Each structure stands twice: as structure tokens, then as C-alpha cells.
Amino acid sequence: MKYLIAATEPNLEARVHKRFGHADYYLVVDADTLEFTWFEGLSQDQPHHDFLRFLDPQIGAVITGNIGPNAFQDIQQLSLKVYSCIGLTVKEAIEKVKGGKISSLSASTMKQSIHTARQSGREKPR
Numbered sequence: 001m002k003y004l005i006a007a008t009e010p011n012l013e014a015r016v017h018k019r020f021g022h023a024d025y026y027l028v029v030d031a032d033t034l035e036f037t038w039f040e041g042l043s044q045d046q047p048h049h050d051f052l053r054f055l056d057p058q059i060g061a062v063i064t065g066n067i068g069p070n071a072f073q074d075i076q077q078l079s080l081k082v083y084s085c086i087g088l089t090v091k092e093a094i095e096k097v098k099g100g101k102i103s104s105l106s107a108s109t110m111k112q113s114i115h116t117a118r119q120s121g122r123e124k125p126r
Contacts, residue, residue: 002056003029003097004080005090006064010038012091017041018065027090028056031098034091061104063093072108084109 006023007014012034017023022042029036039054052074061081075082081104085093096102 001031001060002058003027003031003094004054004059004062005029005093006041006062007038007090012036012089012094014090016063016065016085016088016090016093018086020062020064020067021071023064026054028054028059029090029094030058031094034094061097063090063097066109067105068110069108072105081105 005027006017006020007025007027008017008023009015010025010027012027012029014025014027017025024041026039026041027036028038037054055078059080061083062075063083063085065084065086067075067082067084072082083093083097083102083104085096085102088096093102
């Protein structure tokens with residue numbers, strides 16, 4: 001199985017990115033061999049996560065820090081599991097998810113996307 005992972009750098013020692021939709025990088029990692037390919041993330045101003053651009057039929061799960069309701073729903077429609085692995089490296093997250101030490105999410109970790117918050121004027125300062 002492969003994982004789609006939101007990351008801060010394009011390598012296995014990078015941290016899992018705290019936000020799925022606008023991660024700096026996305027890695028598609030084979031959980032058994034740890035071979036991976038990576039893609040640059042989207043800018044903060046792009047209105048949609050657009051993760052479909054790097055989906056592979058072998059991807060069975062998504063690993064990220066937090067995830068908004070729109071991205072979570074899109075991922076669930078593809079029957080993929082989502083795991084929140086805040087504070088871990090990509091490699092640590094893979095090991096914990098693969099080993100069953102982290103449960104998949106049943107709902108998004110955020111109430112709204114950052115774009116919805118911006119439009120409503122409720123975005124918290126960075």
C-alpha cells in the first residue's frame with residue numbers, strides 16, 4: 001500500500017505538515033519499501049487542495065496533521081482513510097500507521113477550511 005503524506009520537505013525525515021490542503025510538499029510513499037515520489041504543494045492563496053493531481057490507485061490512506069471538512073469529504077468519497085500524525089516525521093508516521101498505533105479519523109480535525117475562515121473574517125492571525 002502507498003500513503004499520500006502532507007510534508008514540510010520532500011524527504012522521509014521531514015515533519016508531517018500541520019495542514020493538508022496547503023502542505024509544502026506531498027509525498028506518495030510505498031509503506032513496504034519506503035520508495036517515494038514527491039510533488040510541490042499549492043500556494044496559500046489557491047482555493048482548493050487539488051490532491052487528485054497526484055493520486056495513484058495504490059494509495060490507500062492519507063497522512064497529515066490537520067484536515068478541513070472539504071478535503072476530508074473528498075478523500076472519504078475515494079474510500080481512503082485519513083490519519084492525523086501531528087509532530088511526527090514522515091517515516092515515524094508511516095511506521096505508526098502501518099503498525100496500527102494510530103487510528104484513522106472519523107471526521108475532519110478542523111470545523112472549516114482556511115478559505116471559509118478568510119471569507120467570514122474569522123481567520124486567526126499566524
